[in-house]
Amino acid sequence: MKLHGSMEIKNDELYIGGVNCLDMVKEYKTPLYVFDEQLIRDNCREYRKYFKAEENGNRVAYAGKAFLPGYMCRLIKEEKMCLDVVSGGELYTAHKSGFPMENIFFHGNNKTREEVEMGVEYGVGKFVVDNFYELDLLEEICEREDKVQEIYFRITPGIEAHTHEYIKTGQIDSKFGFALVNGDLYNAIEKLKEYKRVKLVGLHAHIGSQIFELEPFLDEVDVMMKLVKEIKENYGIELTDVDLGGGVGVYYTEEDKPRAIKDFCEAIIDRAEKTCAELGMEVPHLVIEPGRSVIANAGSTLYTIGSIKDIKDVRVYVSVDGGMTDNIRPSLYHAGYECSIVNKMNGDTENRVTIAGKCCESGDILINNVAISEIESGDILITTSTGAYGYSMASNYNKIQKPAVIAVKNGEITPVCRRQTFEDVLALEL
Template identity: 50%
Template sequence: MRFTGTMKVNEKGHLEIGGVDTVDLAREFGTPLYILDEAEFRKNCREYYHSFTEKRPDSLAIYAGKTLLTTAICRLVDEEGLGLDVVSGGELYTALKANFPMHKVFFHGNNKSPEEIKLGVEAGVGRFVVDNLYELYLLNDIAHAQKTRQAILLRISPGIEAHTHEYIKTGQIDSKFGFPIETGQAIDAVIRALELENIELKGFHCHIGSQIFELDSFAHTVEVMTEFMAEVYKNTGFMTQELDLGGGLGIYYTAGDNPPAVDALAEVIFNTLENQCQKLGLKVPRVVVEPGRSIAGPAGSTLYTIGAIKDIPGIRTYVAVDGGMGDNPRPALYQAKYEAIVANKANAKPVKLVSIAGKCCESGDMLIWDIELAEIKPGDLLLISNTGAYNYTMSMNYNRLPRPAMVLVGGGRAELIVRRETYDDLLRHDLIPVHLKNRKVAQIY
């Protein structure tokens, strides 16, 4: 397994993160356990902050909250100078409770409810990223009722299919997100937005997908978007002030993944943008980017305890852990791949090919197929790396499994930032109707 961040093997032969022994973490907090490396998370935030603001001081990197969001995460993101991208009332409420500066919040989503829009307008979010005409007019009405003028970006579908998994492509024409350029709906949305009294159009947003390694995809996106900006200026006289290019930069999960550096991404975006604006006679707009996976992904790991080991001679050895698709549904959803290590035997050489199974009652609950690990036995600890993105936020209670705790580690300390769910938590919203409360147990015939 490739080590990331502050990972290292200590004198006991155990894996440690942030100066904390993972064996001690399991003993104190239990497993499964999400572990977040504070130093790595902060370093990744700073790379975006410096790579973009040093090239153009008015640029803004906003962290994509859907990747991993808690009140503690909001505090880290704010301290590192980034803004925040939220996609629901729940994410916005989390930011509010963490006292995140609302002027640096961008509110996304393809079907915001009237209640969510009202919450965002009342909170004073910096930008609404408007996805459709229904939302545009609804937002205008709510802003009018609140006696305010709401700044927005229009989400545009640039017609670009990035090389990534089918489920995480978002920039193509056939997508639930945004106004397509090719159909004429994008320019129509611009015209309508400019007519509304309580809407202040600032510019445009696009996002072509996630886990992208080819920087040419981002350069091509800039080219398409600046050509659209020129079309808008020609037809309406509106000069784009802000261009939000979304996120999508890939990270390392397994051998063969070669993500480019953040600075290289910034270089490609700014060079292409400046050349295009000069060629098309446009003012260079403020650039906004929305990293998520590339900040949280490498900073997160998940620690499990190994239970049953089932060897099927000539077929496969299944190693079951005390978690699975409940805390990481990504392998089941879109065949995501991960690396792992026996954390309490971090110095030991891999000797056996096994597959890591979860404990859910689903044959598809497999975390890793075919990985070489050190000699293992029940009670050993397995750590899967690079799980910071879309694990906790997509976790669930399938089979009534409580969701894991999360700890922030750094400087030799570990602090809870999410408590482990209990069985009582699982029942917290259950209700028994009155007509069932006093009913006797049914007789079985």
Template identity: 55%
Template sequence: MKLFGTSKVVDNKLQIGGIDSSELINKFGSPLYVMDEELIRDNCRRYIKAFAKNGNRVAYAGKAFINLYMCKLIKEEGLCLDVVSGGELFTAYKSGFPLENVYLHGNNKTPEEISMAIELGVGRFVTDNFYEIEKINEIAEELGKTQKILLRVTPGIEAHTHDYIKTGQVDSKFGFTLLEDEVFRAVEKCNQLDNLELVGFHCHIGSQIFDIEPFEDEVEIMINLMKEIENRFNITLKELDLGGGFGIYYTEEDEPREAEEFCERILQKAAEVCEDSKFSMPILTIEPGRSIVANAGTTLYTVGSIKEVPGIRKYVGVDGGMSDNIRTALYQAKYECAVANRMESDNKEKVTIAGKCCESGDILITDAIIPPVKSGDILATFTTGAYGYSMSNNYNRIPKPAVVMVKDKEAKIIVKKESFEDLIRNDL
């Protein structure tokens, strides 16, 4: 088990941001998402220092964890923001985030989302297909505006990651392929339309990638493609968004690299390829999300039922599950956990942490090695800051937990715990 940021063991109990986990549960309820603000800000600053040079940009991938408070934090730390829906865009807008620093993604943006984004002044559309090219131009024309766009390209790189989260290969719902001149036809189409300004390319090769070489390959393919666009169309594209996907630590099986190493190698490779191809260095953007917030998140649960199947398995039931962390069910994701009110013990046992949803697949952690537990103990699951809250749901009509941000012995609630009344608010 590995602790990050301000998480530490004091008097055999887990503290986060200088606050005892039991105190957090007593004040804000269980389950509870706890976010380490100091670690999030430190991660943002590391990326900015390592990458945001000579006009280059770091855009936080909001889908990992987004709400009003997070948007304000990202703004304060000088990052751009990547959103993927009207809801995420509206959140950024209501937070006061500068919309010119927002990238709008999505493979099937609705006309309503496109209209809202153009009216609000979104900086860049990341455009996935010919339908979107025409629809964005059409709506921009109606609104009397010219919209800057990036074309998303699938460079065909098979990154070493889980099939469900591998998005850079040719067979993908995202982006234009390099097959049959599709990218060149897309560029030509953009040039024919009066209300679009094509400023560059975007690509993303996958998630939770530990090797640097796929990112270097991505840089080489994309800059050479931009050079070919220059030769064919006499157009110099000035921006290249390389996406995110930098791997992070979930369990001891993971061996992630430091953010600085990814940044250094990407910048170095871009400089080398530009020099070799005699292409002017574009403004580069990266989109870290998971690597900014994942390790900063801890989910606290209260242990309820304990069931032993003789000779087979011991189940420890908690008051959450796939409604607050669906990644185990979706991706067979692995996590580490601990008994937060009794962190260290010479006596350990193997148990399976089970959620409360009416699904046999609602298992949070299989074969966890922890001290013997009893009902009422607090269980902490680590590295849940990315895609925990953002993928939470109301399956079985379970209310979503609160989210608190902790820093310097203070806890601030940034998302309220849902009530049963919240669950039926839209029912008729």
């Protein structure tokens, strides 16, 4: 198992942020999400530094769908990041946490009337408009509220990224954005002539998630810059911003070969400068929206081993007290993870087992056929890189409570989310 951030081994036991994982479990029980706060902050600072946030006025917007309790809103505010939200719930969380609304980008392919009204009322910085329905709705609400709203148009640039089928978003066959090839973007720009309450200031595209190659991002830069020039020449609209979305791949297992934040940012900046020079235009302010690459490796999940079922000549099932309710990604995407026993970190990894969850589903398998040290019931197992889309996609399937969340740094524990009780699970039932 690869160690991330502040992870270290002392006396055969795993520590994160200077805290023994066994001590975390004694106080907060399992399953338990653990976040390495220093690693999160380091990632934010690297993005801002290498994307030239201060130097060029570019912006880095954390993609909140990856993980967004109030704690995270406050942290990224302290790190001078912007925020990408995709729902009224995420926007409300940011609002309640005191996050500056002018630094929010409001996404979503089907924002409801209530969500658009909320965004306008709160003073969201940019609406990323996805379709004609939203454009009409936004104009109507801004007219009523006597406001002018800055917007980006989200486009589908027709770029195929090498990633999972469910997380491709830049190709023509996508539920997101205005397509280029069928003329939707140009029809939307023409439609702006009818409106007085929306102001187009930028373009947005997002080509997918968990992408390791640089080439799709560089192709995206070329497409977007050419569009900026074309829109100015053909429609007289000077776009100041280009938002390139997120999607940077991260490490989950040895098969993954992620790019360093520095390499990714520098490649984007260099390509934008080169392409704009060739087109004879100023480089717009650039925006990127990392989520997974900020938070994934900073998060881990601790479980207690329960039953161990050895089916001779077939496999050994090792069951934990969590599963698809706290990490749906293996069942949804066949996503891979690494694991270890936190109280046996230096043990020989000669055993082959399958880590199973406790849900009443055959597909509730966290890790298939993994090499691990000798396991006993009561041992504490860790799966790493669960910071993105673990807690945010957690459910109460089988009436299982959502785990607690803590952050660790310099030997201190910060509670982030308390564990649900059975009363919490039933709280909405009448």
